[in-house]
Amino acid sequence: MEDVKTTVCEEKGPITDELLTKMNAYWRAANYLSAGQLYLLENPLLKKPLTMDMIKKKIVGHWGTVPGQNFVYVHLNRAIKRYDLDMILLSGPGHGGNFYVANTYLEGSYSEIYPNISEDEEGMQKLFKQFSFPGGVPSHCAPETPGSINEGGELGYSIAHAFGAVFDNPDLIAAVTVGDGEAETGPLATSWQSNKFLNPKTDGAVLPILHLNGYKIANPTILSRISHEELVKYFEGMGWKPYFVEGSDPMDMHRKMAEAMDSVIEEIKAIQKHARETGDTTRPVWPMIVLRTPKGWTGPDYVNGDKVEDYWRAHQVPVMMDHDDHLEILTKWLKSYHAEELFDENGKLIPELKALAPTGNARIGANPHGNGGLLLRDLRLPDFRKYAFDVTAPGEKDGQDMTELGKFVRDIIKLNKESRNFRVFGPDETNSNRLNAVFDETNRVWNADTLDIDDALNADGRVMDSMLSEHMCEGWLEGYLLTGRHGFFASYEAFIRIIDSMVAQHAKWLKVCNQLPWREEIASLNLLLSSNVWQQDHNGFTHQDPGFMDHIANKKADVVRLYLPPDANCLLSTFDHCVRSRNYVNVIVASKHPRPQWLTMEQAVKHCTQGISIWDWASNDQGQEPDIIFACAGETPTLEALAAVSILNKELPEVKIRFINVVDLFKLQPASEHPHGLSHAEYDMLFTTDKPVIFNFHGYPTLIHELTYRRHNNRLMHVRGYQEEGTITTPFDMRVQNNIDRFHLVQDALKYLPQLGNRGAYLYQRMSDKLVEHKQYIHEVGLDLPEVADWKWEK
Incomplete structure (x- = not known):
């Protein structure tokens, strides 16, 4: 326990060679655990010679970004302890989630959440096997990863997520490792402008760490191939102050990174102190770090005569284990980390290295902001x-x-x-x-x-x-x-x-x-x-x-x-x-x-609570079987469906119509497919099993068919909706061009009511006449027919 206290005091003091040596050892441990997750099924501490049956049969994952991200994590740990920071980390490069798993395992937060992955040799073996393995964990920073709030599968959103995290979080720093491949996406390129929306008085801070390792999957990255001067101008032009940490020698890089980290943290604190003491929220120039390291740093240099480290071949799996000499290459690589110096006989990280990590909720993997529901408080809502x-x-x-x-x-x-x-x-x-x-x-x-x-x-x-x-x-x-x-x-x-x-x-x-x-x-x-x-x-x-x-x-x-x-x-x-x-x-x-506004608040609450209901004031089938169902979802389709019903009521009052409005679209799906869905009995009560349904819909008609295809009357469901028609025109003409207007709906109803015989012919003709009249009117006047624009509901 005494050693831990000594180490903590040391970390709050100057940057010493002894501290950097320990940090380098911690980094080696993280790299070893990251590589082990890619390859090993057993023998996690290499106590026995490696054999092929100890290696995963299918090796899936990413290595290229991992050592650099491990490097960042080690230095964030030191900054958290030295400055008592409330800090989270967002990993932007995408895959390479083994680095986050490795570091949360080293700090202890992983085993607290997953006790089966214990901090010993047995737990380490399970840690290795589960990675990118059936029944295990994904290869990116997924929800399963403690501390992560940025899904690693798709690139471009890390900085935006980080700024969202620090808005109204004045004490939080969101560190973001930005991959140089990710930096080429449109969203990420735009994200640098987020500093124009940060209030240094009431918001926290974002610390971007652009990780330039030179390559994407198979190509160089743009930001790694422009001059230093251009890169400086690029970030200064977007309101950032870049600190550069570049090289490949581990001890030299640790010193550079520690010094840069101290500078940016102290600069962030000075910016916030000024704003909070003076009330001056003028936009400051926020610091960031540009970290340039080899891709696949510390991994195999060459495999099969092909360049791997510091080249695109390090991006995914450096050694595919499909050649006879690959076992020797893997053994040499894994042994280069000297796990026996980092973990004790039982597989636990040695105390002097464990003491480098923060404790409790200060650990990145345990920070409550990384599990936001812990901090969620109900809104105060007016009635x-x-x-x-x-x-x-x-x-x-x-x-x-x-x-x-x-x-x-x-x-x-x-x-x-x-x-x-x-x-x-x-x-x-x-x-x-x-x-x-x-x-x-x-x-x-x-x-x-x-x-x-x-x-x-x-x-x-x-x-x-x-x-x-x-x-x-x-x-x-x-x-x-x-x-x-x-x-x-x-x-x-x-x-x-x-x-x-x-x-x-x-x-x-x-x-x-x-x-x-x-x-x-x-x-x-x-x-x-x-x-x-x-x-x-x-x-x-x-x-x-x-x-x-x-x-x-x-x-x-x-x-x-x-x-x-x-x-x-x-x-x-x-x-x-x-x-x-x-x-x-x-x-x-x-x-x-x-x-037009249809429902009183009392009616609206009942309707929305149910999600779907018969509007009795728009129906005339009470106490008897309907001849036809008019259903609708969406404001405009509702208006036109009601207008069509009004015409039918006036012209053919003997036709019994049931009018149904849908607010919650998933009510249409069976309860077995969606928790909001109606049972078949409830659905049949509304729509019947044998009556035609004209469904006027806001969107593409196929969606309603997809939601209702298991229903008993699905072949009687006639859906009208958007058909990719219409450009600069009047509101009603948009509806006409897509056949959701009242005149087309009346014609549809007449088609689906064979019991009318020929009695609907004249009404059908009048609707056709109205459609012609409508077209002529809008092309001459530029507005919809007054009878459409000024229409009011009449039953």
């Missing part, structure tokens, strides 16, 4: 019913759904101002999406230069919409949620597709977390889509794509939810539900334009 739109009769008044929601969001911000755990995210679209009311209470976050004429910009706002990048908004929000806070992302429906992959990765993260009891639940990722496909009178074809719903519908049913509220009161009820939820990806598709 959404107070924001009800006054509906005296269905469709009598027009209202703007998103405008009404903005008032609710404004007051959520107000109630949570002190706790600072709620933010709004969106790429320059808060006003466009009609959430303007939030600016009554807060501003946009902005820490670059401002002008007197600028509107609602300052460093302390709660709205993150001053950057036109869906990637950044999504990445920031994910980092914010993963570290225990709340928020939502409002976006144009068509351009949410830009982050399809990011949302998919987050959904996968949640899916795995649901299987890990130690991962606490976090606030749901709430995506609010407006400026949707059905109102594109000045944007046109480019702004039409409702396919994000299809993308989400394919994800694991216990994670994803899809909501299409038809009016303002339903939107308020749905949004309240979503911001209270945990561990979901919630997608809400809403309208921002003036539209």
Whole structure:
């Protein structure tokens, strides 16, 4: 115990050769454990000569990035202890998760979470075998990895996640190892601009460590092949102060890195001290580190006569074990770390090295911010019913759904101002999406230069919409949620597709977390889509794509939810539900334009709680069998379906119509496929088993068919939705071109009601006439027919 205390004092003092020698030994231990995870099934301490039966039959994983990341981890450990830091680490290079596993194992946090992977020879053997092995752990920094909040499978999001983590976390430093391959992705290249949104007074700090090891899978990296001067200008031009640590000699590199780490930490602390003591939040120049090391550092130099270390061949597995002499090469490589000097006879890290790691929650693998549900606190929420739109009769008044929601969001911000755990995210679209009311209470976050004429910009706002990048908004929000806070992302429906992959990765993260009891639940990722496909009178074809719903519908049913509220009161009820939820990806598709309002708040709560229901005021089949079902999901399809029913009621009152609206789209799936799904009995009660259904849908028709194909009446389901038609035109003409308008729907109903015989012929003809009249009118006047634009519901 005395040795530990001596070491701690030593670490808080000057950088000595003795300390650097110990750090180098710790680094060797991490490298040994990382290499062992790639290859070994048994004999973890090499107490016996290696034989082929001790080697994994299929070697899968990455080595090239690992030694450099181990190097970073060792130096972060020293910084945490010397400066008593609250620090997490995000690994950006992608694969190479064996480095994170190795270091959390050395510090003890891994074995605390997974006691079966004990800190002894037996546990080390299990640690090695499980890596990238059936029934084991992935080769990247996955949810299974303690301390990680950045999924390593897809590149580009590490810095965005890091900034999201430190917003409103004034004491947190998020260190980020950025791979030089990752640095070539669009999101990562944009992420460097995130320093314009950091408030040094109330936010934490991000410490990027750009790891230049020269190569990607099979090519050199751009940033490693430009001059030093150009690299300096590149980062200085984006508002960073780069510190360079370059070389390959381990002891020389340890000294350089330790000195650079002290400089950047002290600089970060000085920036924060100035801002917090003076109130000056002027954007500082934040420090970063550029670390240049050989790829596959300390690994085999040549294999089969081919260059490996410091070349692209080190990227994945340096020695494939498919040649007779490879066993000798592997043995020499593993023995070069001298594990017998690092671990005792029982396989435990020796005490003088163990003492280099932080303890308790200061360890990177145990930091609560790396398991954000531990820190999550409920939002203070006003009663959404107070924001009800006054509906005296269905469709009598027009209202703007998103405008009404903005008032609710404004007051959520107000109630949570002190706790600072709620933010709004969106790429320059808060006003466009009609959430303007939030600016009554807060501003946009902005820490670059401002002008007197600028509107609602300052460093302390709660709205993150001053950057036109869906990637950044999504990445920031994910980092914010993963570290225990709340928020939502409002976006144009068509351009949410830009982050399809990011949302998919987050959904996968949640899916795995649901299987890990130690991962606490976090606030749901709430995506609010407006400026949707059905109102594109000045944007046109480019702004039409409702396919994000299809993308989400394919994800694991216990994670994803899809909501299409038809009016303002339903939107308020749905949004309240979503911001209270945990561990979901919630997608809400809403309208921002003036539209008829259908349900009172009391009706909306009942409707949204059920997720699907018959609107009795729009139906006339009470007490008898319906002839036809009109169903709808989405604001515009609901409007047109009601208009079609109104025409049929007037022209053919004997036709018995049941009207069903769907808010929760997954209600259509069987309960066996989605937890929100209706049982077959419940579904048949609503839709019958033998009556035709016209389903007017917001998105692509195939999605409804996919959700209902197991239902008894699936062959009677006739879906109308977006068909990739329409450009610059009127709102109603968009509906006509895609056959979701009232006139086409009436014609469809007449086709599916054979009992009418020829009685529907004249009505069918009138609908055709109306479609011709509509086209002529808009081409002459430029507006929709008055009877369409001014239509009101009549039963």
